[in-house]
Amino acid sequence: MSNSVALTGKERTFSEDDIIVSKTDLKGRITYANKVFLDIADYTEKEVLGQPHNIIRHPEMPRSIFKLMWQTLEAGQEIFAYVINRTKHGDHYWVYAHVTPSFGRDGKIIGYHSNRRVPDRHVLDDHVKPLYRKLLDEEARPASRKDGLISAERMIADLLAENGVAYDEFIATLGRELEPA
Numbered sequence: 001m002s003n004s005v006a007l008t009g010k011e012r013t014f015s016e017d018d019i020i021v022s023k024t025d026l027k028g029r030i031t032y033a034n035k036v037f038l039d040i041a042d043y044t045e046k047e048v049l050g051q052p053h054n055i056i057r058h059p060e061m062p063r064s065i066f067k068l069m070w071q072t073l074e075a076g077q078e079i080f081a082y083v084i085n086r087t088k089h090g091d092h093y094w095v096y097a098h099v100t101p102s103f104g105r106d107g108k109i110i111g112y113h114s115n116r117r118v119p120d121r122h123v124l125d126d127h128v129k130p131l132y133r134k135l136l137d138e139e140a141r142p143a144s145r146k147d148g149l150i151s152a153e154r155m156i157a158d159l160l161a162e163n164g165v166a167y168d169e170f171i172a173t174l175g176r177e178l179e180p181a
């Protein structure tokens with residue numbers, strides 16, 4: 001159930017001290033959302049509990065990034081990613097998400113958990129937005145949706161191979177040249 005309300009183009013921000021938290025079951029249905037989540041997305045708890053997480057999906061998020069996210073989580077690993085989300089009324093907000101599997105006592109994955117903080121603006125504007133634009137274009141280019149996704153995935157894999165790093169590491173190093181030596 002993704003939201004069909006028209007996008008407003010208006011960006012919303014949140015405080016550096018805030019953490020937007022949600023948890024899901026194995027299928028990505030929301031089982032918990034904190035107040036910061038509900039406040040920024042303009043939903044009530046009742047409206048989001050039990051809903052698929054794509055309720056806040058924004059069309060400018062490449063499908064290949066979600067595919068990588070799910071592959072990583074289902075393999076039992078954590079992932080960091082910049083994500084643009086939409087609010088109930090069509091505004092949007094960028095987050096830097098840390099998504100992890102939650103493990104039961106027997107070591108099996110019982111759900112997933114995401115903590116989101118304010119993104120680094122320079123990394124977002126200089127690296128993430130151009131990368132996502134390229135991935136979206138690639139996903140839209142070939143005749144079939146499936147081929148588009150495959151070539152966008154290849155683009156990510158090539159980029160990582162070029163940089164000789166895993167996706168997490170790549171995301172973590174993006175802003176490094178901005179830091180003082």
Ligand SMILES: Cc1cc2nc3c(=O)[nH]c(=O)nc-3n(C[C@H](O)[C@H](O)[C@H](O)COP(=O)(O)O)c2cc1C
Nearest residue numbers: 023024028053054056057058066085099112113114
């Ligand atoms: C713990 C967790 C948190 C997630 N958070 C978001 C989120 O904030 N925004 C989002 O669009 N998708 C989020 N997803 C991914 C969605 O489940 C879904 O894969 C994505 O919205 C793409 O939806 P689609 O396949 O219908 O296009 C999250 C998934 C998990 C497991």
